[in-house]
Amino acid sequence: MAPPIIVVCGPTATGKTKLGVALAQRFHGEVVSADSMQLYRGMAIGTAQPTPEEMGGIPHHMLAVADPREPYSVGRYVEEAGRCLEDILRRGKQPILVGGTGLYIDSLLSGRDFSPKPPGNSRARLQARAAQEGLQALWAELQGIDPAAAARVHPNDEKRILRALEVWYDTGETISQHNQRTQAVPPRYQAVTLILNYRERQDLYARIDQRVDEMMARGLLDEAKALLANRVPQDATAMQAIGYKELLPALAGQCPLEDAVALVKLRSRQYAKRQLSWFRRNQGGKWFYLEKIPNFPALLQDSTDFVREKGVG
Numbered sequence: 254m255a256p257p258i259i260v261v262c263g264p265t266a267t268g269k270t271k272l273g274v275a276l277a278q279r280f281h282g283e284v285v286s287a288d289s290m291q292l293y294r295g296m297a298i299g300t301a302q303p304t305p306e307e308m309g310g311i312p313h314h315m316l317a318v319a320d321p322r323e324p325y326s327v328g329r330y331v332e333e334a335g336r337c338l339e340d341i342l343r344r345g346k347q348p349i350l351v352g353g354t355g356l357y358i359d360s361l362l363s364g365r366d367f368s369p370k371p372p373g374n375s376r377a378r379l380q381a382r383a384a385q386e387g388l389q390a391l392w393a394e395l396q397g398i399d400p401a402a403a404a405r406v407h408p409n410d411e412k413r414i415l416r417a418l419e420v421w422y423d424t425g426e427t428i429s430q431h432n433q434r435t436q437a438v439p440p441r442y443q444a445v446t447l448i449l450n451y452r453e454r455q456d457l458y459a460r461i462d463q464r465v466d467e468m469m470a471r472g473l474l475d476e477a478k479a480l481l482a483n484r485v486p487q488d489a490t491a492m493q494a495i496g497y498k499e500l501l502p503a504l505a506g507q508c509p510l511e512d513a514v515a516l517v518k519l520r521s522r523q524y525a526k527r528q529l530s531w532f533r534r535n536q537g538g539k540w541f542y543l544e545k546i547p548n549f550p551a552l553l554q555d556s557t558d559f560v561r562e563k564g565v566g
Contacts, residue, residue: 256342257565258442259349262287262358262532263449264525266460268547270303272449273351275553277311280347280566284308285337286315287352287361290494292330293321295480298473299496301464314341321480321491331360338442347565355531364441375422379415391418399427445563446538447556450529456545461521465496469514474500495520 259282261273273284286292290300294317297304302316314337319325338361341348350358383391392414396403398421406413417428424431451457477500485492492498496517503513532538539559541552560566 255443260446264528267449282347282349283312289354293491401429448538452542
């Protein structure tokens, strides 16, 4: 039977870190972050990485493990976070996955085998062909090789077209065949999923706005400046994180700081909506709705009861 993993997820600014730590204290656990931006070093404020005080003495994994200059893929996350889960389980502790990046959570729990970076050099040849023949020609080729993949990909989506053809030429397996094979594999872990959200949408938005103000007070602008000073490219994945990308024009003197902060709040609220759309697809998760002033002791007790009902602890 797949080992149980407690999952605390939901939109940004709902108190996932606090609940995850409290559950870890109750169930002799350790926390594994499932946030695609908390992975980067030098971005503690803007990505809301938990402080030592917030960690409450609980070991945390997958925080600040990557250089902000490098890209970080879901496949790499599954590999590295998977090693963390296995180590925690091997030591007799309870893993608690905490975060809001739904793709990372689902991929890790399913044990999905991402198509590996092929060892050949087809990518360079395909890029040269795209430049010479045009992307439409390669998309048409993909239609002949893997019609299902071509139907899912926009004719102008160069990255996905090249990737699908690269897998085919270097492995002899279409990316659709690969996905079908890996999706048939039973889940690697048994998820006990707790999904946090505010009962009223306006309360969630107010909390998001408040947290952005707190981040600014803690030095988010200086953190963004430091990333630029350390020569992190503005087009790097890390710099696309909400809270950094929006501040860059203000740092360049292209807009007032208050306008940039307002945009951070707007983009954070929009991101929360996308997170909610993702987590609503989770049929097995238990939703916990917070009031304007959350009753944390009640939330912790209800969460504990749910986890125990699922056979953990």
